[in-house]
Amino acid sequence: MIDPYRMVFVNLVSSILLLSGILIYRYIYPKRKINLFILLALISILPVISIFRSGTYESGDFNIHIYRIMSFYDSLRERNLMPSWASELNATYGNPLFIFNYNLPYYFISFFHFLGLSFITSMKIYLGLVFYLSGITMYFLVKEITNSKLGAFVSSIFYLFSPYHLIDVHFRATLGESTIFFLAPVLFYFIIKFIKEQRFKYFVICSLIMGLLFLAHPLLATVFLGIGILYILFRDLRNKSYKSTLLQLLALLVGATASIYVWISFILYTPYMFKLSVSTAVSDLQFYPFTQLIFSPWRYGLLFQGPKGELALIMGYVQIFVIAMSIIMIILKKIPKKIQSDYIFWIFLCIFFIFMMHPLSIFIWKYTNYQFFNMVIPYGRLSLAISFCISVITGYFTLSFSDSKIKKKFIYILLIITIGSTILNWGHRRVIPQINDSVLRKNVWISTITEGTTAYFLNNKWADINNFWFSALPEKHLEIINGLGTVQEIKRTSTKHTYIVNAQTPIEIQENTLYFPGWSLSVNSKNNLIYPGKRGVINAKLPAGLQKVELSYNDIPVYRFTKIISVSTFSILLIAFVFSLFPNIKRLTVLSFKNFTSKP
Structure with a gap:
């Protein structure tokens, strides 16, 4: 059959x-x-x-x-x-x-x-x-x-x-959209609970779920953020209850902030993106x-x-x-x-x-x-x-x-x-x-070429539109393209490539990794300039002599800071949620919320 x-x-x-x-x-x-x-x-x-x-x-x-x-x-x-x-x-x-x-x-x-x-x-x-x-x-x-x-x-x-x-x-x-199908009703369930009961734990949960929506699919999370804001405004205007509107909106915005490292990258890296x-x-x-x-x-x-x-x-x-x-x-x-x-x-x-x-x-x-x-x-x-x-x-x-x-x-x-x-x-x-x-594991290296320019933003601005992704494995990870010398690869991980280079003359090298902010080169523990070469691959010039060359990736400071913001915000929200589950603390948080939202 x-x-x-x-x-x-x-x-x-x-x-x-x-x-x-x-x-x-x-x-x-x-x-x-x-x-x-x-x-x-x-x-x-x-x-x-x-x-x-x-x-x-x-x-x-x-x-x-x-x-x-x-x-x-x-x-x-x-x-x-x-x-x-x-x-x-x-x-x-x-x-x-x-x-x-x-x-x-x-x-x-x-x-x-x-x-x-x-x-x-x-x-x-x-x-x-x-x-x-x-x-x-x-x-x-x-x-x-x-x-x-x-x-x-x-x-x-x-x-x-x-x-x-x-x-x-x-x-x-589509993993992201399927996850949104699951999380979207959860978000609106707790928005309604928060509107009705004004409990601190619902503020925290709304923020957590909103953050998870952005981690699941930033584009569609933006759509549901808009729906959530409209729904909150609609409910509060209809019920003529404006005391907690700002808190309800704040819960969603805190969630968006908790996931900042996912969506801010499209802004931070714009100058380098294709x-x-x-x-x-x-x-x-x-x-x-x-x-x-x-x-x-x-x-x-x-x-x-x-x-x-x-x-x-x-x-x-x-x-x-x-x-x-x-x-x-x-x-x-x-x-x-x-x-x-x-x-x-x-x-x-x-x-x-x-x-x-x-x-x-x-x-x-x-x-x-x-x-x-x-x-x-x-x-x-x-x-x-x-x-x-x-x-x-x-x-x-x-x-x-x-x-x-x-x-x-x-x-x-x-x-x-x-x-x-x-x-x-x-x-x-x-x-x-x-x-x-x-x-599938054997085909990981060639999988990107099948995507074409759909995810064009994953390539750098020096890419060749006619040969957008690489279709062949490099013969060597580090090549000498000008000058004389020998290369020995010592260690290679996803974010650190280490070589011993013996340059008989000043040389120009091509390290077959896509150039992108965050990559840096050290030669004998001293910083060395790198620049994009043909098709946006990392190039560098080295002096003559025996040298330890190490190419490593670390997030640029501003992007690393957004990750810290995300981790910190999620951690605070989780701790706040756990604390809100204890009866004594729960009573205090409910009282504080009522006091905060009540008229003077």
Whole structure:
């Protein structure tokens, strides 16, 4: 049986078994209500089963992340607890990947590997875990804002089986976005708890979760930071409660500060980064095909990935129906007054994000950073925010629409369609069991070239656009390009390269490492000037004589300082959280917060 058909068959059988179990339970215990949380926990397993097929994914970013994590793990083993330089990538010339790339998932996957699991298995466990837990976090969020278990259950199903969510986990294998799917509901859950109870521990937790969002994916964390700020302002304006607004906003900003080293790098290193020639003409902005947000062109609209790896980032057919019904219900004033303003807020936000993905929004985008546009819109990343908004909307829709048994049955029919219509997408179409860690390890050095100029900012400004990444291993790590002499390599780690050079004449050397701020050269323990040579590789001039040459990497002082800020802020937040758990201290912190926010 061909792998994709086998996968669908297993998914179908698993679904039938679960459905049969539910029917049997209802038959044996007709008067007992099914625990919706337990049912959610069981349903959440269905799209995860296929992840654990043997082998690696045929397409997507799965292998790219494995290569990066291998380099990340090797750097951790060298006691670089906050790695910056990926030495094995780019044909061992290296690049500053870990300065710019999100790293939270890499720490967890590295930990799983440290426990003895393969990199492939570790990554699959991480993807499966954050997917599974994302439904649970959405359940608790919607239950908190609607006080409805049914609404929370329906929202969680919509969230789990959102086409973009399935695409992220199974087709793209994007670790950062998958983590955001898990963390975003956690953030808003604690924002609401903080708004309601004004407890110090919720301030701390909001800051911690906001910081983790930035460590997971700075770009999308910025989007959710904006949503969080708008939501806080909306709630406080609606309730006419402004005493703690600044504290609520401060909690988010403290979280952003705690992760400063992740996002500040794009500002600090701008003078040295390669600048891709991107047109800034408004007419040249490329939007994601809007029709593919509505309908997928493959398998009658039921498959979200094409034969060549193309993706249709659709919002979901039932999801679109719920949005349309919600708008109609708002116009006809069929929404309970208690939830009307919240309902409208999330509908407005959802429509806004949909609009921002349509070419008509070009008049807004022309006032923003073009690089930001090119990182968000062509890849359809705002679909994650849309999926989040729709899931929250679904909770309110369920609360408004389930006031009779017939309507509740209709809700359950929508759930069955939501789950069933995505079954072809509960796993990557093909895995390759012949590829294991050892095979991938051999290809780490050449992996960067397959990325092209997508991550152009990882190269320096002296790079050759026609030969952007190195495609061949250097014959020697250190070469004499002018003059006479001999070289003996003594030691090489990711951040320190040591040689003994015997120069018969003054020489010019090329150390086959990408030039980037932070690298420095010492000759017989004295600093020596380095400069970028051909294709941005480190060059230097040495005098005649026998000398110990040591090239080492250390973060530039200002970037090192941002790491200190991040570690210090996270440490203080964790200590504050632990202290807030003790009854006596908790009482004091609650009192102090009330005193601080009370009117004089």
